[in-house]
Amino acid sequence: MADINYEIVETVAVLSENNKGWKKELNVISWNNRAPKYDLRDWAPEHEKMGKGVTLSKEELIQLKEILNKMEL
Known part of the structure; x- marks a missing residue:
């Protein structure tokens, strides 16, 4: 890899x-x-290892924010 x-x-x-x-x-x-893009994932204490995550452009993050704002949580 x-x-x-x-x-x-x-x-x-x-x-x-x-x-x-x-x-x-x-x-x-x-x-x-x-x-650079927005990224949501798990990180080890010193950022030496990472888990699987999701990477979003600014436009995708804005769209996600709009969706979350409409949700009843």
Whole structure:
């Protein structure tokens, strides 16, 4: 498997943390030197490992926000 490089440009929010120190974070990340996107996934304490996640463009994040605002939670 090819190496994946990333740069966390901005940490927007930490949504939760489990008992092993992994945190579910919303970050702005540049993957493989591409334009940064919004990214939601679990991270190990020092960002040395990551779980599966979802990467969204700004337009997709805006659309998701509109959908969530309409939901009864």
